[in-house]
Amino acid sequence: MKKEHSENRRSALKKIGVSMGLMAMSPIVLSQETTSNKKRKRLLKVAHITDIHMRPELDAPNRFKNCMKEIKAHDVDFFLNGGDTIYAADYGDITRDRVLEQWSIWNELKSEFKGYELHSCLGNHDMWWAAPDKTDPMYGKEYVVKNLGIPKRYYSFKKKDWYFLILDSNNKNAGSLDEEQRVWLEKELLEMPKGVHVLVMTHYPILGVSTIPYGGNHSDSKYISKLFYKHKDKNIHCISGHMHLLDQAVYNDVNYYCNGSMSGYWWGDGDADSAGKCWYHETPPGYSIIELFDDGSLKNTYYPHAY
Ligand SMILES: [Fe+2]
Numbered sequence: 001m002k003k004e005h006s007e008n009r010r011s012a013l014k015k016i017g018v019s020m021g022l023m024a025m026s027p028i029v030l031s032q033e034t035t036s037n038k039k040r041k042r043l044l045k046v047a048h049i050t051d052i053h054m055r056p057e058l059d060a061p062n063r064f065k066n067c068m069k070e071i072k073a074h075d076v077d078f079f080l081n082g083g084d085t086i087y088a089a090d091y092g093d094i095t096r097d098r099v100l101e102q103w104s105i106w107n108e109l110k111s112e113f114k115g116y117e118l119h120s121c122l123g124n125h126d127m128w129w130a131a132p133d134k135t136d137p138m139y140g141k142e143y144v145v146k147n148l149g150i151p152k153r154y155y156s157f158k159k160k161d162w163y164f165l166i167l168d169s170n171n172k173n174a175g176s177l178d179e180e181q182r183v184w185l186e187k188e189l190l191e192m193p194k195g196v197h198v199l200v201m202t203h204y205p206i207l208g209v210s211t212i213p214y215g216g217n218h219s220d221s222k223y224i225s226k227l228f229y230k231h232k233d234k235n236i237h238c239i240s241g242h243m244h245l246l247d248q249a250v251y252n253d254v255n256y257y258c259n260g261s262m263s264g265y266w267w268g269d270g271d272a273d274s275a276g277k278c279w280y281h282e283t284p285p286g287y288s289i290i291e292l293f294d295d296g297s298l299k300n301t302y303y304p305h306a307y
Helices: 002-020 057-072 096-113 140-148 179-191 221-230
Strands: 042-049 078-081 118-120 155-159 162-166 197-201 235-240 246-251 254-259 286-293 298-304
Touching: 042 057, 057 096, 057 286, 096 140, 118 162, 179 221, 197 286, 235 298, 254 286, 254 298
Parallel strands: 042 078, 078 118, 162 197, 197 235, 235 254
Antiparallel strands: 042 286, 155 162, 246 254, 286 298
């Protein structure tokens, strides 16, 4: 197993290094390779990018474009975007112009995803709650749903033999699921055939490790983990962002990956706690490549980027 890992690592590094003319940092494989199934077949390869925090400052749009070039060299099938797509619209002093400016950059950058599907979820910084009133077309979640080009604030889709559940964590006692979403999620899981493979994406971690020192965990993890336990016939994996930190938790056979962030220290150089330039604490900015297999196993690899 170890050898296979290091060889994969070397060849991936070589491929990226060659394509970008750069020496990339070693990727970090988060998955516990619990499977002994040597015959498993990879069905999908997906990029999980999160906490992009797009902003006009610090040359963020061009740095993002460089990241995209690097990610596309991995030959992924499609993209998952874990929220906090724009820098911040949620603070009380954010003006309409500032919100428009951030989304217009993002809307221009969508051309970077040409030829790929992009499935996004809502992050806590994406919503403009300071709109003059609730009837304002830019107020709250609907405007974000429109800018992200997603069907609804939560939704599902299926690719090959994998089910994808995209949730909205941004509710009371954030992160949490609201009642309407709980009813929907329970029904979705009930209607899936036995033994299927499921990847759940949220913004806030449903269960995390970095959330113990720093906060930011779903406040309803007891409810969600008990719901998952009712479906222990299924292979369930969860991915999240929000923390800008990289961690992995396993509970009741469900894997929870918190996949760092694209923006690291919000594209800034960092602070006294940053272990490297642009890092947030000990996590470098980066993106994850997730390989999904036919036996319900998954390999989650975090690639630090140097932009
Ligand atoms: Fe964030």
